Amino acid sequence: MNAPPTPDPVLRDDWHPVAMSAALEPGAITSAKLLGMELALWRGSDGVVHAWEDRCPHRGTRLSVGRFVGDGIVCAYHGWRFEADGHCSSIPALPAFTPPAKACATAFKAVERYGLVWVCLGNPACDVLPFPEYDDPHLRKVVCGPYDVASSGPRIIENFLDMAHFGYVHPGILGDLQHTVVPDYEVGPWDDGTGHIGILATQCFAWQPQTNTLADGGSDVEYTYRVVRPLTAILTKFPRAQPDFREAISLHVQPLGEETSRAWIILAMTNFLQAEEDLRAFQDRIFLQDKPIVENQVPLRLPLTKQGEGAELSMRCDRMSEAYRRYLSRRKLRFGVIVE
Numbered sequence: 001m002n003a004p005p006t007p008d009p010v011l012r013d014d015w016h017p018v019a020m021s022a023a024l025e026p027g028a029i030t031s032a033k034l035l036g037m038e039l040a041l042w043r044g045s046d047g048v049v050h051a052w053e054d055r056c057p058h059r060g061t062r063l064s065v066g067r068f069v070g071d072g073i074v075c076a077y078h079g080w081r082f083e084a085d086g087h088c089s090s091i092p093a094l095p096a097f098t099p100p101a102k103a104c105a106t107a108f109k110a111v112e113r114y115g116l117v118w119v120c121l122g123n124p125a126c127d128v129l130p131f132p133e134y135d136d137p138h139l140r141k142v143v144c145g146p147y148d149v150a151s152s153g154p155r156i157i158e159n160f161l162d163m164a165h166f167g168y169v170h171p172g173i174l175g176d177l178q179h180t181v182v183p184d185y186e187v188g189p190w191d192d193g194t195g196h197i198g199i200l201a202t203q204c205f206a207w208q209p210q211t212n213t214l215a216d217g218g219s220d221v222e223y224t225y226r227v228v229r230p231l232t233a234i235l236t237k238f239p240r241a242q243p244d245f246r247e248a249i250s251l252h253v254q255p256l257g258e259e260t261s262r263a264w265i266i267l268a269m270t271n272f273l274q275a276e277e278d279l280r281a282f283q284d285r286i287f288l289q290d291k292p293i294v295e296n297q298v299p300l301r302l303p304l305t306k307q308g309e310g311a312e313l314s315m316r317c318d319r320m321s322e323a324y325r326r327y328l329s330r331r332k333l334r335f336g337v338i339v340e
Contacts, residue, residue, distance in 0.1 A: 008335040011035060012122035014229060015129065017252045017264045019117045020143060024049055029073065031064040033256045034119055035335070039108070040064040041117060044071050044084050051119045053106035056080060057088075063105065073105070114266055115143045116252070126195040129228045133236070133248035133268040140272050144265040144283040146254070151294040152336035153231045153253035153261045154302035154328060159294050160233050160251045161225055161320045163206055169289050172209050179207040182317040190226050198227040199323045208239075227324055230333055231255060246270045249283075258336050259300040263287070303338045304329050310338050 018032040024043045031054055032039040038054040040063040052073075054062045061077040068074075072083040080099075081090040086107040088099040109120045113128045133139055149156055159165070164182050166175025183205050190200035204223035219239045227233045231253040239245055247269040254262040265283055303310035304325050314322050328337060 008035075008333065009122065010230060010331050010333045011255060011335050013120065013125055014231075015111070015118040015120050015124055015127075016231070017116040017254050018051070018119045021049075021112045021115055021117055024117060027068045029064045029066065029068060031062070032119075035121060035255055036257055037121060038062070039119065040073070041110070042068060042073065046071070048084075049110045049112055049117050050084065051108045051110035051117075052082075052086065053108070055106070057103055057105070114250075115141065116264060116266075129232050130192050130194070130196055131228075131234065131248075131250055131266070131268075133234075133250075134266065136268065139246070139248070139268040139270060142267040142269075142276050142279050144267065144280050145263055145287070147263045147265075147284075147287050147291065149261045149263055149291055149294060150259065150300070151261060151297065152259050152301045153255045154324075154333070154336050155294045155297055155300060156253050156261055156263055157227070157231060157233050157251065158302060158321050158324055159290055160235070161201070161227070161324055162318075163204060163223070163320075164317050165293070166206060166208070169293055170286060173286065174208050174210075175206065176209055182206075184316070185319070187319050187323045190228065192228070196228055198229065199320075199327050200227075201225040201320045201323070204320075225320060227327060230328060230331060244270065255336060299338060301336050301338050302328070304333075305339060308338075308340060 016034055018034055019030060019041055024030060024041060026043050026045055030041045032041050040052045040054040043049050052063060054064050056063055056075040058080055059077055061075055063073055063075060066073050066076045072081055074081045079092040080088055082105045083089050086105040088103040091097055091099055111118050111128060114131055114134050118128050134141055167177050167180045185201055185204040187199060187201045190198040202224050206221055207218060208221050209218045222238045224236045225233060234248060234250040236248045250266045252264045256262055267279060299310040303312055305311060
């Protein structure tokens with residue numbers, strides 16, 4: 001049985017990734033989950049993607065086990081037919097009966113952007129997050145994942161923003177134990193002027209044994225991080241040894257529940273030489289090193305307070321994480337966090 005949508009308005013009224021666009025073929029129905037709500041995703045013959053609650057209003061059967069007929073869905077249990085706008089057009093057991101307006105599928109807003117399908121369970125205050133690197137024709141785009149993680153979305157984002165773990169969690173790739181110092185960096189607000197607000201960290205430097213799949217040796221790397229919504233963070237990296245190399249890595253978390261998540265990564269880079277499977281394999285290797293760490297943090301939800309349950313001690317090198325926690329507090333996020 002579906003759980004009701006989260007009462008947290010921050011996430012309810014935001015866009016979240018739920019599937020790869022390429023995975024939704026016309027005539028197929030795919031199931032997904034978002035904020036405790038089970039969804040049925042399908043693409044109409046006109047190419048438009050739809051996201052419905054995965055539940056027939058008659059007897060609760062999952063619509064995802066139904067079939068695509070014409071340009072709508074027929075429930076597998078009693079054959080009720082739902083058209084593209086969600087209304088029920090036919091009840092086979094009562095052929096002369098006109099279904100009432102309440103006999104309809106619950107439809108949510110869905111759009112496609114950046115190679116993913118995004119769904120909003122409420123009323124979006126803004127468009128889907130800005131990712132200008134994706135629109136740069138000089139950069140190659142690769143979607144990686146998804147990765148299922150037994151942890152909260154904010155824990156996953158905070159790990160992505162953390163530089164002090166490189167030498168311990170990613171030895172020989174993003175760091176080593178001879179270079180564990182995190183130099184000071186700048187943190188401030190980020191605002192694109194269209195309603196998206198977040199945080200920005202600049203002048204973040206690290207020495208890395210293998211900065212990317214084209215690197216043949218170690219190099220100092222300059223990072224810039226920006227958090228553009230509560231569950232999305234984007235980093236750009238510039239290896240000093242590769243002045244022509246540019247890469248943006250965006251992490252987008254699909255919150256399945258308070259302590260279960262699915263992560264999607266989109267790469268935008270100047271690397272046009274290697275096969276996509278090699279680029280994905282490298283990203284898989286990095287993320288799967290992070291996965292057991294965030295799954296073993298206690299508590300799994302991110303503490304936003306400095307006292308009480310799960311309170312944690314922060315140092316100056318954690319300024320980015322602290323800024324992220326303050327940002328979530330200002331946004332009044334309640335899903336996947338501890339506030340008391």
